[in-house]
Structure formats: C-alpha cells, structure tokens
Amino acid sequence: MSDFQTVAKVGDIPEGEGRSFPVNGTMVGVFLSAGRYLAINDFCPHMGASLAEGHVEDNAVMCPWHAWRFSLQDGTWLDNSRSGIRTACYEVRVEGDAIQVRIPPSPTATANPTPSPAASCQPPSTHAG
Ligand code: FES
DSSP states (O other): OEEEEEEEEESSSSTTEEEEEETTTTEEEEEEEETTEEEESSSSSOOOOOOOEEETTTTTTEOOOOOOOOETTTTTBBGGGGGGOOEEEEEEEEEEEEEEEEESSOOOOOOOSSSOOOOOOOSOOOOOO
C-alpha cells in the first residue's frame, strides 16, 4: 500500500529552501538541497520553530530561532549528534511533477530524544525534475 501524499509541484520549492506542508496532521518541512528533495518534521525539537524557514546548506537546515542545525537526510541534531536529539525524517519521491511525502503509519521519533536505530527516510532516487 502506498501512502505517499502530494504536497507540492516540482518548481514550488526553490533550491536551497524549504516549505512546510500538513501531511496526516503532521507539519512536514520539505527542502530542495543540491537537487534532491528531502523531508523532515517541521517542528524544531528545541522550542518548536518551523524548520522550513531555516537556512539550508550542505544537506542541513539551521533553525531560524536559535540556530540548531539538523540533517535533512536523517533528522539528526548536527550540533551534538551524540545527544540522541533528532527530528523525524520522511521518504520523498517525485512522480511526474508531483513532490510526494510518505509518513509512516505509526507515530515515531517526533521530537523524541531517544535514539532511533535507523532513520530510513532517504532512498537515493529523489532528484528534482
Ligand atoms: S526553536 Fe529551533 S533551535 Fe530553538
């Protein structure tokens, strides 16, 4: 069963930026970084800022409020990757000109300080266009 949901069209998200979209009641930040679409939970685990409004660089986003940096590939808090703090990440695909995000059915790892064994949000086939 595919539960990917269309959130935007190719071209809606400029390179090096993010946009937030509601998917199944979760705000998802979708980013275009180096030609790849990447998606993480838009809610910063620190104090809840929208990560989609942050600065994107090197497959990471810097929170616009207090500058914590998160990996767009697995949601890890890059400033202290040993802390276990991370935000959820999600699979993204492009179907035609539709950018689609899949959120797993069970709620896991949203602002959860417990390390997750394996973040499997990014298969290597999410090129723009
Ligand atoms: S709310 Fe994101 S770093 Fe503080």
